[in-house]
Amino acid sequence: MGQRDIISYETSVRRKSGIRTAAKMCRLDVESAVKGHEQHVNIIPSSRYMVGRGVKRKLSECEDPTLDLPYPQQRQMVLDLCLNKLQSCQRRAEPSLHRSVLLANTLRQIQREMRQEGVLHSLESPPPAPSLPQALAAQRQSPEVAPTPSDRPDTPVATFSPSPLCEDDNAVSGCIGLHKRPWSEDDGKSPDLLLGSFEITNSTSYLTDLQLDDIFEDIDTSMYDPSDFSVLACPSPRVNSGSSLGSDDNLKAFSSSSALQVCLNDLDHIMEILVRS
Amino acid sequence: MAGAGGGSNDVQWCFSQVKGAIDDDVAEADIISTVEFNHSGELLATGDKGGRVVIFQQEIENKSQPQCRSEYNVYSTFQSHEPEFDYLKSLEIEEKINKIRWLPQKNAAQFLLSTNDKTIKLWKISERDKRPEGYNLKEEDGRYIDPNTVTALRVPVFRPMDLMVEASPRRVFANAHTYHINSISINSDHETYLSADDLRINLWHQEITDRSFNIVDIKPANMEELTEVITAAEFHPHQCNTFVYSSSKGTIRLCDMRESALCDKYSKLFEEPEDPSNRSFFSEIISSISDVKFSHNGRYMMTRDYLSVKIWDLNMENRPVETYQVHEYLRSKLCSLYENDCIFDKFECCWNGNDSVVMTGSYNNFFRMFDRGQRRDMTLEASRESSKPRQVLKPRKVCAGGKRKKDEISVDSLDFNKKILHTAWHPQDNIIAVATTNNLYIFQDKVN
Numbered sequence: 001m002g003q004r005d006i007i008s009y010e011t012s013v014r015r016k017s018g019i020r021t022a023a024k025m026c027r028l029d030v031e032s033a034v035k036g037h038e039q040h041v042n043i044i045p046s047s048r049y050m051v052g053r054g055v056k057r058k059l060s061e062c063e064d065p066t067l068d069l070p071y072p073q074q075r076q077m078v079l080d081l082c083l084n085k086l087q088s089c090q091r092r093a094e095p096s097l098h099r100s101v102l103l104a105n106t107l108r109q110i111q112r113e114m115r116q117e118g119v120l121h122s123l124e125s126p127p128p129a130p131s132l133p134q135a136l137a138a139q140r141q142s143p144e145v146a147p148t149p150s151d152r153p154d155t156p157v158a159t160f161s162p163s164p165l166c167e168d169d170n171a172v173s174g175c176i177g178l179h180k181r182p183w184s185e186d187d188g189k190s191p192d193l194l195l196g197s198f199e200i201t202n203s204t205s206y207l208t209d210l211q212l213d214d215i216f217e218d219i220d221t222s223m224y225d226p227s228d229f230s231v232l233a234c235p236s237p238r239v240n241s242g243s244s245l246g247s248d249d250n251l252k253a254f255s256s257s258s259a260l261q262v263c264l265n266d267l268d269h270i271m272e273i274l275v276r277s
Numbered sequence: 278m279a280g281a282g283g284g285s286n287d288v289q290w291c292f293s294q295v296k297g298a299i300d301d302d303v304a305e306a307d308i309i310s311t312v313e314f315n316h317s318g319e320l321l322a323t324g325d326k327g328g329r330v331v332i333f334q335q336e337i338e339n340k341s342q343p344q345c346r347s348e349y350n351v352y353s354t355f356q357s358h359e360p361e362f363d364y365l366k367s368l369e370i371e372e373k374i375n376k377i378r379w380l381p382q383k384n385a386a387q388f389l390l391s392t393n394d395k396t397i398k399l400w401k402i403s404e405r406d407k408r409p410e411g412y413n414l415k416e417e418d419g420r421y422i423d424p425n426t427v428t429a430l431r432v433p434v435f436r437p438m439d440l441m442v443e444a445s446p447r448r449v450f451a452n453a454h455t456y457h458i459n460s461i462s463i464n465s466d467h468e469t470y471l472s473a474d475d476l477r478i479n480l481w482h483q484e485i486t487d488r489s490f491n492i493v494d495i496k497p498a499n500m501e502e503l504t505e506v507i508t509a510a511e512f513h514p515h516q517c518n519t520f521v522y523s524s525s526k527g528t529i530r531l532c533d534m535r536e537s538a539l540c541d542k543y544s545k546l547f548e549e550p551e552d553p554s555n556r557s558f559f560s561e562i563i564s565s566i567s568d569v570k571f572s573h574n575g576r577y578m579m580t581r582d583y584l585s586v587k588i589w590d591l592n593m594e595n596r597p598v599e600t601y602q603v604h605e606y607l608r609s610k611l612c613s614l615y616e617n618d619c620i621f622d623k624f625e626c627c628w629n630g631n632d633s634v635v636m637t638g639s640y641n642n643f644f645r646m647f648d649r650g651q652r653r654d655m656t657l658e659a660s661r662e663s664s665k666p667r668q669v670l671k672p673r674k675v676c677a678g679g680k681r682k683k684d685e686i687s688v689d690s691l692d693f694n695k696k697i698l699h700t701a702w703h704p705q706d707n708i709i710a711v712a713t714t715n716n717l718y719i720f721q722d723k724v725n
Contacts, residue, residue, distance in 0.1 A: 025461070097506055
């Protein structure tokens with residue numbers, strides 16, 4: 001009662017004698033009639049009572065299993081969680097800036113720590129071009145974060161990247177076997193670009209700044225036809241958004257797998273949205 | 278626990294009323310998102326996720342009975358905000374009511390401000406118990422009588438009618454916030470109020486809807502450099518030039534509007550140095566302040582972060598004068614709480630009428646009270662099982678580890694879906710309103 005079908009309703013009538021005629025509209029008006037509430041409830045000792053209830057949701061994984069893990073594994077787990085949350089954050093209808101900032105700060109802190117420890121490999125990641133993916137991200141309904149890097153090449157996370165170009169470039173740039181975990185600048189960029197996308201969605205000047213035709217002329221949609229496609233790319237963090245699809249020879253280096261099909265579908269989806277807009 | 282009337286007698290809290298549907302199937306629109314007493318305590322307003330405001334009025338149940346208790350009954354219900362769609366950004370604007378603040382009463386009508394993420398509205402709630410009857414040229418239903426048939430002159434008179442409570446929107450303050458509004462606060466000058474979103478705070482005049490002054494702006498030139506957001510803001514209860522705002526990094530800034538038009542430079546910065554022994558990946562997240570409230574006397578302010586409540590003396594910036602642990606047993610569970618997103622829950626807090634006790638919510642439908650004078654704390658539960666009329670609430674205890682005693686609840690049995698985020702304390706009496714997910718519980722102190 002009193003759900004979403006309440007339309008604009010501005011008055012309620014209340015009789016002085018206490019009988020409420022508009023009670024139906026007031027979903028908070030239901031007094032819990034606890035008259036004659038089963039007396040035996042009070043007799044059950046509380047320890048049994050809690051167990052018998054059955055509706056309580058136990059804290060997941062009981063005691064924090066992470067506390068048992070060595071510190072680097074703990075950190076890794078938190079990092080993965082962080083990235084997952086940042087991604088899902090952006091996919092929501094209402095991205096919360098507060099939450100994104102907290103996640104981004106946690107991510108940065110972990111990365112800084114890892115960098116200091118020299119854990120990160122300095123791969124030849126070309127200098128990122130932040131403005132372009134930002135702008136393209138803004139074109140879409142919900143700007144999205146760089147895909148989660150995975151150190152297990154057989155289970156890449158199917159994610160979006162801020163631009164199809166970047167996706168293609170990732171397709172071009174790497175072979176599965178190559179991938180360690182190319183963090184460094186890329187992941188450092190993902191929280192920044194995430195926050196940047198909050199900005200861009202509020203401004204409209206990007207439309208005049210871009211040469212949209214230049215971007216799109218590089219896209220060869222034929223390669224996204226699944227039937228023709230025999231090779232797939234493992235999505236990796238967006239490396240360089242600026243470069244074009246370029247080297248065809250890299251395409252041949254791919255191997256397909258069913259898990260990567262999901263990435264292709266994502267790519268499809270991205271293309272659809274772009275072409276539509 | 279000393280109540281509003283002072284004295285050293287312990288207050289025993291009793292169940293008084295519960296509002297809302299009984300069934301466990303909670304409709305999302307019914308989730309309560311804010312609770313607020315008005316300045317006299319006679320009215321209690323709640324806002325929900327569906328954009329509705331329900332106001333309860335206190336009525337003395339039965340004056341003749343010695344144990345007369347006051348009950349809150351529905352006074353008015355109205356749809357304050359509707360869901361909107363921002364076409365430019367392709368984003369839905371939720372109709373959820375984030376905050377309600379009552380204006381001090383100036384005449385027979387009541388006024389309140391309610392806000393969702395983007396728009397603030399001023400609502401007038403007025404009573405009508407008379408209506409004009411006997412128009413000369415109109416029928417009772419409003420149709421005009423044929424003038425040729427009118428032979429006499431009569432003047433309408435006011436006759437009593439059944440009481441009707443009307444809510445009408447008087448002002449709509451829109452389009453001033455790019456980010457989500459988290460706070461509104463009415464100034465003691467009774468003319469202005471502030472609204473705060475993640476990055477900016479605006480000052481409004483209650484009468485003027487097409488203009489607002491920006492008084493705080495922490496948006497960096499490059500959004501990629503953003504590391505801190507505003508989480509709550511409030512005006513000082515007596516000094517109309519002073520307000521505070523809290524941040525996601527656990528700091529509170531006090532600003533004086535006399536200093537400059539744009540209060541980007543704070544007058545005071547309240548920050549407690551971090552305890553290095555408690556450092557973890559989640560240190561920053563749990564330090565984010567979810568609520569800030571001045572004491573009624575204006576000398577202190579209280580902040581709520583994920584695990585604790587801190588009381589600050591406005592004259593001392595480097596550390597709080599009191600710190601109360603709300604649920605310290607959760608500190609070892611932070612990773613799981615981070616995983617299930619509970620770590621981002623925003624708990625509110627409130628003072629009692631004479632600033633001697635503070636209250637805040639927790640999980641498992643528990644809420645906590647801290648008596649500042651007697652240095653005592655209590656954990657109570659808002660549950661259907663303790664809902665017999667005038668039933669005294671039994672204090673609860675959570676067993677952090679080791680052997681669980683009888684009547685204690687172990688941390689692993691806590692229900693993290695049952696959270697109490699919003700609580701309110703009557704400005705004078707020991708009456709509290711505690712909101713669970715979709716129910717509103719009202720507790721009072723035990724009479725005699």
